[in-house]
Amino acid sequence: MPEHPYQQIENLLSSADAEKIHQGLELVRKEIARIGSKEARPLFEMVATLFHFDMLDRPDLVPVLNEAVSLVVGFGDWVIPELLRELDDGDLKAQLTIGHALGRIGADAIQPLIAEYHATDNPARRVFILYALGKIKSPRVEQAIPLALEALNSPDLELRDTATRAVGKFAECIPSFSDAVRTEILEKLRRNLSDSSPVIRAKAVRSLGKLAKFGHLTSEERHSLKTILERLMGIDEHYEWDYAYIVRREAEEAYQYVQ
Structure with missing residues (x-):
């Protein structure tokens, strides 16, 4: 048979x-x-x-x-809620792949992801939702900025980490931020430069560098960022560099965008 x-x-x-x-x-x-x-x-x-x-x-x-x-x-929009349900599995490998898939779906996944973010108070679930949003290459991802701004202050390390990365990813595909949003992003990223986690500090530097790279900063803000990066690298008059190599490496990468 x-x-x-x-x-x-x-x-x-x-x-x-x-x-x-x-x-x-x-x-x-x-x-x-x-x-x-x-x-x-x-x-x-x-x-x-x-x-x-x-x-x-x-x-x-x-x-x-x-x-x-x-x-x-390629299955279509109906797969979005199915993928969101799969996030409950608890398998990190699967969750990362699901986040990647949701990001590949693109702009159509933004509103379902935002709705799911608001529907849960589980930090781990929110991490993967923000991760997926950071994978979406569409200006419409601007709708997710309030989530990232809130999460930048999160007491949960992983959520704070993911949000710090996400705002830099958003900067790659959003043409411009309002003055108020840009100011808030800068303020919170600068605050995360003092985070106890060197990984978060490094991602804050990277996201600040992307703001400069993609033309989101005023000349005054670029100059201020240049001063910050020089301090982190230990090339200013104080020689008080960040002790974490990954932070200094990100600062060196970002420095080229503030020259």
Whole structure:
């Protein structure tokens, strides 16, 4: 008796062999073309199991994971709430991949992500929502700025860390900020330059550098940032550099944008 197509797909996707997984994804693609993406929920559930791969343990599976993400993104808007539900799984590897997939979906995911952020008070869940928003390359991500501004002050280290990174990512694709928003971003990023976590300090420097790189700063703000960066690198008259190498490295990178 011939194997049911979905059983064949499931068997291939559950393999540890990259080529067999690729074959399974090819069958998924053909089946979607046959039935339409809106009827493909069972296929999504099978493909989503690949999000749990450990890429550090199995770097050979990176291409098929990327292929799986592309397939999921192509399912359409109905997959957004499904991906948000998958965030509850608690598997960090899967959560990062889901965040990447939501980011790849783009502007259509912004409002669902914002709504989900407001619907939860779980800092871990909010971290991955902000992470996903930071992956979206659309000016419409400006709608998420209030979330990031609030999270920049969070007592939760991971949420504060993700927000510090996110505002820099937003600066890459938002044409301009209002004076009030820009001032608040600068104030909070500067405050995070004194964070006890060197990783957060480094990300604050990186985001400040992106504000300069993408033309969001006035000449006075650029000069002020230059002074801050010189202090962090220890090249001003005080020689009081940041003790963390990652902070000094980010300062050196950002310095080129304030010359």
